[in-house]
Amino acid sequence: MPTSTLTKVKISPIDAPLGAIVTDLDASQAIAPEVILQLKEALRDRHILIFKDQKLSDKELLNFSLYFGALFVPSDETPVLASKPGETPVVIPISNVDGGYTGTGELTFHSDHKWTPTPSSGSLLYALEIPSQGGNTYWLNTNLAYEALDETTKERIADLQLITYNPFLRDRNAPRSLYRLDKNIPLISPVFPHPLVRTHPESGKKHLYLDAATEVEVVGLEPEEGSKLIEQLRQHLNQPKFYYQHKWSVGDIVYWDNQATLHYRQAFDPNERRVLKRVSLAGSRPF
Numbered sequence: 001m002p003t004s005t006l007t008k009v010k011i012s013p014i015d016a017p018l019g020a021i022v023t024d025l026d027a028s029q030a031i032a033p034e035v036i037l038q039l040k041e042a043l044r045d046r047h048i049l050i051f052k053d054q055k056l057s058d059k060e061l062l063n064f065s066l067y068f069g070a071l072f073v074p075s076d077e078t079p080v081l082a083s084k085p086g087e088t089p090v091v092i093p094i095s096n097v098d099g100g101y102t103g104t105g106e107l108t109f110h111s112d113h114k115w116t117p118t119p120s121s122g123s124l125l126y127a128l129e130i131p132s133q134g135g136n137t138y139w140l141n142t143n144l145a146y147e148a149l150d151e152t153t154k155e156r157i158a159d160l161q162l163i164t165y166n167p168f169l170r171d172r173n174a175p176r177s178l179y180r181l182d183k184n185i186p187l188i189s190p191v192f193p194h195p196l197v198r199t200h201p202e203s204g205k206k207h208l209y210l211d212a213a214t215e216v217e218v219v220g221l222e223p224e225e226g227s228k229l230i231e232q233l234r235q236h237l238n239q240p241k242f243y244y245q246h247k248w249s250v251g252d253i254v255y256w257d258n259q260a261t262l263h264y265r266q267a268f269d270p271n272e273r274r275v276l277k278r279v280s281l282a283g284s285r286p287f
Contacts, residue, residue, distance in 0.1 A: 005029065005030040005031065005032050006025060006026065006029050006030065006031045006032060006035055007032045007034070007035065008024060008035070009022060009023075009024050009025045009035050009038060009039070010022070010023045010024045011038065011039070011042045011049075013046055014050075014244065016243075016244035017140075017141045017144050017241065017242055017243060017244060018046055018047040018048055018139060018140075018141040018144075018243075018244055018260075018261065019046055019047070019048045019049075019050060019139065019244045019246075020042050020046040020048070020049055020050070021049075021050045021052065022039070022042075022049050022050065022051045022052070023052060025051060026054075027051060027054050027056055027060065027061075027064040027253060028054075028055070028056055028057075028060045028064075031064075031067060036067050036068075039067075039068075040068065043068075043122070043255065043257055044200075044202045044203050044257070045203075047139070047141060047143075047256065047257045047260045047261050048139050048244070048254055048255065048256040048257065048261060049254070049255045049256075050246065050252060050253075050254050051252065051253040051254075051255070052249070052251065052252060053251045054126065054251045054252070054253050055251060056126060056253075058090075058091045058277065061091060061124065061126050061253075061277055061279060062090060062091060062279055064124070064253075065124045065279040065281065068122065068124075068255070068281055069121055069122070069281035069282055070281065070282040071090060071279070071280070071281065071282060072113065072120035072121075072280040072281055072282045072283065073088060073282070074088055074113065074116055075116070075117075077189060077190055078113075078115060078116040078117070078166060078189065078190065078192075079166065079168045079169065080112070080113050080116070080168060081101055081102070081112075081168070082101050083168075090279065091277050091278070091279055092277070092278045092279075092280075093275065093276075093277060093278075094125065094275075094276040094277065094278050095129075095273070095274060095275040095276060096270060096273065096274055096275075097273055097275060100275065102265070103270075104267060104268055104269070104270040104274070105267050106264075106265065106266060106267040107263075107264060107265040108211070108212040108213040108264060109138070109140055109211065109212035109213075109237065109238070109262040109263065109264040110211040110212060110213070110214060110262055110263065110264075111142075111209070111211065111258050111259075111261065111262050111263070112258050112280060113258075113280070113283075114164040114194065114209070114211060114214070115164045115165060115166040115167075115189075115191070115192065115214075116192065117192045117285060118282065118283050118284055118285050119194075119258065119259075119283050119286065120258050120280040120281055120282065120283045121257070121258055121259055121281050121282060121283035121284070122255060122256055122257050122258045122259070122280075122281050122283075123255070123256060123258060123278055123279065123280040123281065124253055124254070124255045124278065124279050124281075125137075125253065125254050125256075125276050125277070125278045126252070126253045126276060126277045126278075127248045127249065127250055127251065127252045127253075127275075127276050128250065128275040128276060128277065129250065129273045129274060129275035130248045130249065130250055130274060131268045131269055131272035131273065131274050132269075132272060133268070133269070134266050134267060134268030134269060135248065135265065135266055135267075135268035135274045136245055136246060136247050136248065136265070136266045137245075137246050137248070137254070137263055137264065137265050137266075138243045138244065138245045138246070138263065138264040138265075138266075139243060139244050139246065139254075139256055139261045139262070139263050140237065140242045140243040140261060140262040140263070140264070141242050141243065141244075141260070141261060142207040142208045142209065142237075142242075142260055142261060142262060143200070143205045143206065143207050143260060144241075144242050145207075145208045145236065145237050145239075145242050146197065146206045146207055146208040147206075148236070148239075148241075148242075149208070149236065153232075153233075154197075156229075157196050157197055157229070157233075158197055160195070160196040160197070160218055160219070160220070160221075161193035161194065161195060161196065161218070161219040161220070162193065162194055162195070162196040162209065162210065162216055162217070162218055162219070163180075163191045163192070163193050163194075163216060163217045163218075163219060164194070164211065164214050164215070164216050165180060165189075165191065165214070165215040165216065165217070166188075166189050167214055167215070169188050169189050170215075176213070176215065177215050178213060178214075178215060178216070178227075178230070178231075179215065179216060179217065179223065179226065179227040179230055179231075180215055180216070180217040180223070181223040181224075181227060182223075183217075183223070193219050194209060194286040195209060195286055195287065196208070196209060196210060196218070197209065198259065198286045198287070199287055200259055200260055201259065201284055201287075203260075205260075207259065207260055208233065208236075208237065209286065210230070210233055210234065210237065211262065212234055212237065212238065212262065212264070213234075216230060218230065237262070243264075248276075258280075258283065259283065259286075
């Protein structure tokens with residue numbers, strides 16, 4: 001059991017479109033309410049928090065995560081990474097060793113669980129082993145991306161709903177469609193339209209709620225029109241001025257707001273080990 005309660009912490013915004021580094025914090029210890037509130041406010045404003053030099057067991061990582069919310073639990077009808085019928089691990093190994101998930105390849109910009117009725121609000125990812133090069137993670141500020149759109153586009157997309165199709169119900173080796181062009185293909189899972197422009201539940205800011213490469217469909221638009229719009233928005237998102245690149249160190253925890261960011265992972269050498277642990281937190285219905 002923790003023997004002391006942390007009552008002070010330092011939060012330093014980084015010189016990037018999002019992010020802050022948290023120091024003077026031991027995540028294995030009990031943390032005072034005022035510090036938890038300070039961290040939550042910083043996450044709202046900076047979208048990702050980087051905790052350095054941590055050394056945690058799975059139980060300690062989970063206990064720390066639960067200061068910020070309840071666990072994300074998907075239904076059997078909407079599987080996510082690592083989930084099996086009736087079971088989703090609480091702490092998920094994001095690694096290329098036995099029992100781990102996501103392999104060694106590039107992971108395109110995305111936010112987690114967008115195809116579920118209540119996508120997760122955020123995740124905490126903790127680094128245990130890091131390759132000598134590659135495997136960096138980028139986070140993208142989707143509020144900045146939205147604000148940088150021209151007014152005509154903002155008006156056009158203001159009330160549109162987007163369906164994101166579940167990639168975990170597809171053959172991972174089959175060619176992937178970026179847009180559902182053929183509406184006659186039978187659905188293999190429930191679908192949950194969410195706003196293409198999402199309002200953040202704490203800040204009230206507008207965010208462009210769109211992944212880089214997941215199969216999607218815009219409700220009410222003909223396939224050709226919808227596909228063209230989504231391609232335009234995806235090209236807009238793919239700009240360095242919106243993102244921060246994190247080079248991992250052992251002991252890092254990054255806590256990101258899944259409602260305000262996308263994240264991307266570089267590929268890395270499959271002969272090297274990369275071992276991280278992830279906890280995802282419950283979210284609300286997007287609006």
